[in-house]
Amino acid sequence: MxxxxxxxxxxxxxxxxxxxxxxxxxxxxxxxxxxxxxxxxxxxxxxxxxxxxxIDQSTMIGDEWKLWQEHLNGFQKRRERREREKIQITSKLGRASIQQHHFSTFTGIQAGRLLDVGCGPGKFRYCFDQHRVEYVGLDPIVLPDTDDFPFIAGLAEYLPFKTASFTDVTVLAALDHFKDKPAFFSEVRRVLVPGGRFHLLQSIHEANGLKGTLKYLAHETKDYIESRLGEANPEGVPPHMTEFGGNDLAALLRQFFTLDKEQRYEARLLAPTRMFISMRAA
Ligand SMILES: C[S@@+](CC[C@H](N)C(=O)[O-])C[C@H]1O[C@@H](n2cnc3c(N)ncnc32)[C@H](O)[C@@H]1O
Ligand SMILES: [Zn+2]
Incomplete structure (x- = not known):
């Protein structure tokens, strides 16, 4: 819209x-x-x-972008299939997930203009009072159910917004799919108002201790099964472009932001740990 x-x-x-x-x-x-x-x-x-x-096509040159575009084609095909199967009717009715609700509470966002980068169908918007929080979604893939909120087709690395336009920027389960994270973090700092905040929800892997090792093995097994299924079904979930350990991710973010708070969210015993992080421009 x-x-x-x-x-x-x-x-x-x-x-x-x-x-x-x-x-x-x-x-x-x-x-x-x-x-x-x-x-x-x-x-x-x-x-x-x-x-x-x-999206400026001339900025997406080089082998890495080519690889990223192939990766994105995976998302596109999967979504087109879902649409053909009319799953989008349920997705339109479907609200934000429990995890998204926990994350919205963690961010403490109650008013302002929020940019959700890599928003997919933009379900995170259901976590906010639309009269107080102006939700804006950005994703390179245009979905049919993004027609009732401000949706812009664009790239995280080249945010199509004026400087100091948002009070908050969020990324939910998408950072691992972006091609150039430092370029994205610089853009986040540019589009945030002074004192604005950046909030991240990201799966991380902790290979420490028995639980960490079990989770790691469960994840490797899932990736292996998915890649085997992917051979038979090219419309399977595209694999992540990057995997993060919690400490590596925090260290990377500290180069660009001051970390305000952090929380680890365990959805299920063997599912990867979700890290919630809130930051300010350093
Ligand atoms: C796993 S989905 C997460 C969608 C949504 N945030 C959610 O939690 O339901 C990852 C999303 O990242 C988007 N994406 C991938 N590369 C991107 C980029 N360079 N800039 C912006 N979004 C990107 C994909 O199109 C996809 O919608
Ligand atoms: Zn221009």
């Missing part, structure tokens, strides 16, 4: 958030359905079916 008010904070992903102006567009009941956006340096981006596509 792309309305005029979203233009206040959209920015050129190629020019570090330079303002964008709307060119010839077609509106329908207050939603900008088709048209294009242009920055002062003449970068132009399309708007399709109510979604601004703020």
């Amino acid at each position: 792309f309305t005029q008010s979203i233009l206040d904070y959209l920015g050129c992903p190629t020019c570090g958030g330079a303002p964008l102006s709307l060119e010839a567009s077609r509106e329908q009941a207050g939603t900008i359905m088709e048209g294009s956006l242009r920055c002062t340096a003449t970068h132009r981006f399309p708007i399709h079916s109510g979604v601004p596509i703020l």
